[in-house]
Amino acid sequence: MEQKKRVCIIEAGITGLAACKYLLEREFQPMVFEADRSIGGLWKSTPASTRLQTTRWDYQFSDFPWPEKVTEPSLDSKQVMEYLDSYAQRFGLNRHVRFGEKVEGIEYVGVGEEEMEAWHLWTRTGDAFGGGRRGVWHVIVRQDKDGAIERWIFSKFTESYLRKTIPIPKHSFFRGIAAGLLAVLPEHFYNKVEEGSIILKPSKTFEFRKNGVLTEGDVTTIKTDLVIYATGFKGDQKLGNIFISLWFQKVVAGTKDMIVPLYRECIHPQIPQMAIIAYSMSISNLYTSEIRARWLACFIDDGFKLPSKREMEKNIIEWDKYYKTYYGNSIHTWYNDQLCKDMRCNLRRKKIFFVDLFIPYGPTDYVGLELKK
Numbered sequence: 556m557e558q559k560k561r562v563c564i565i566e567a568g569i570t571g572l573a574a575c576k577y578l579l580e581r582e583f584q585p586m587v588f589e590a591d592r593s594i595g596g597l598w599k600s601t602p603a604s605t606r607l608q609t610t611r612w613d614y615q616f617s618d619f620p621w622p623e624k625v626t627e628p629s630l631d632s633k634q635v636m637e638y639l640d641s642y643a644q645r646f647g648l649n650r651h652v653r654f655g656e657k658v659e660g661i662e663y664v665g666v667g668e669e670e671m672e673a674w675h676l677w678t679r680t681g682d683a684f685g686g687g688r689r690g691v692w693h694v695i696v697r698q699d700k701d702g703a704i705e706r707w708i709f710s711k712f713t714e715s716y717l718r719k720t721i722p723i724p725k726h727s728f729f730r731g732i733a734a735g736l737l738a739v740l741p742e743h744f745y746n747k748v749e750e751g752s753i754i755l756k757p758s759k760t761f762e763f764r765k766n767g768v769l770t771e772g773d774v775t776t777i778k779t780d781l782v783i784y785a786t787g788f789k790g791d792q793k794l795g796n797i798f799i800s801l802w803f804q805k806v807v808a809g810t811k812d813m814i815v816p817l818y819r820e821c822i823h824p825q826i827p828q829m830a831i832i833a834y835s836m837s838i839s840n841l842y843t844s845e846i847r848a849r850w851l852a853c854f855i856d857d858g859f860k861l862p863s864k865r866e867m868e869k870n871i872i873e874w875d876k877y878y879k880t881y882y883g884n885s886i887h888t889w890y891n892d893q894l895c896k897d898m899r900c901n902l903r904r905k906k907i908f909f910v911d912l913f914i915p916y917g918p919t920d921y922v923g924l925e926l927k928k
């Protein structure tokens with residue numbers, strides 16, 4: 556029997572873990588590169604006081620509920636880490652992770668840019684591996700222990716990114732939310748802004764003074780006890796920087812006034828044999844990442860075909876308009892319906908008709924989704 560393909564995953568946070576789990580289920584060989592020494596992504600390094608902004612019911616894998624002893628709705632980072640550790644253990648994920656190996660760059664080798672642009676179908680053949688010929692990704696990895704550089708060759712890989720932001724974004728709001736540049740603020744945040752105990756100050760430059768900070772264009776020092784650099788991340792730049800090819804760097808983020816052009820928020824029509832799962836975020840990112848990881852695993856396993864590149868681009872433009880008009884939690888449920896349709900799964904996930912009409916969908920509604928081939 557032909558051995559299933561090796562798939563590269565960059566990172567072992569919630570997204571990489573979900574991608575690894577669903578690829579293993581379909582008997583692929585996932586290989587996860589994680590710059591850090593353990594799984595968990597940002598949760599392993601947040602201060603102990605950091606709590607989930609999402610309730611635990613929305614922040615859980617569909618087939619792995621929180622243990623019964625956990626009863627509080629809002630959990631702290633230690634509890635999240637314990638949960639992720641037991642998830643990794645339950646599905647045997649750690650042994651697929653190469654810890655302390657940072658991906659420094661990726662390069663698509665074997666096909667020129669002009670040829671790629673002329674393809675009518677993604678990856679030339681429309682399937683995940685481009686018919687198994689020519690194009691392969693070279694993944695350049697730096698090892699933490701001795702700084703040695705390795706070059707790995709893959710025919711398909713998956714990538715995920717994290718971004719968060721400040722409350723006064725300068726860029727397009729919708730591009731911000733689509734890129735995960737969305738913050739859920741703590742309770743009474745704006746009351747504190749109104750009473751003046753938190754001061755929000757957009758400024759390109761500033762100076763520290765003896766008893767506070769002086770921001771650009773101001774003449775008086777703002778007296779402060781604490782300064783928080785809420786500079787956020789430039790998600791689209793970070794996304795571009797991983798590519799060696801200047802062309803991919805340019806096309807990956809699309810244009811400034813649109814969401815990042817990813818079909819089903821995963822596949823860039825111009826970038827072959829690659830998917831980006833966690834670029835788009837919602838109020839519950841674990842839920843969003845998990846369902847995309849399942850969609851991707853199903854696609855890679857020949858579960859469905861992608862439309863032509865032109866149709867994908869058209870779909871992205873329509874999604875961009877829809878997103879800007881209807882942004883909210885229900886739009887994610889609507890989007891999950893599209894993913895379910897692609898996977899040929901039942902969209903109505905709740906057993907009782909009226910419950911389906913009136914009770915919002917959450918992660919556990921998607922348990923047992925995939926139709927195995």
Ligand SMILES: Cc1cc2nc3c(=O)[nH]c(=O)nc-3n(C[C@H](O)[C@H](O)[C@H](O)COP(=O)(O)OP(=O)(O)OC[C@H]3O[C@@H](n4cnc5c(N)ncnc54)[C@H](O)[C@@H]3O)c2cc1C
Binds near residue numbers: 657841
């Ligand atoms: C303080 C805080 C609170 C949050 N609260 C919530 C919440 O309540 N609900 C919610 O839905 N979301 C929340 N989020 C969003 C959060 O980002 C996601 O829920 C989730 O943790 C993202 O997981 P991830 O795997 O996509 O990325 P991350 O958790 O960011 O993991 C990224 C991983 O990638 C690794 N890495 C990075 N670059 C490379 C490279 N080049 N090579 C190899 N490895 C690399 C890093 O070491 C890291 O382990 C919060 C975020 C923050 C910062």
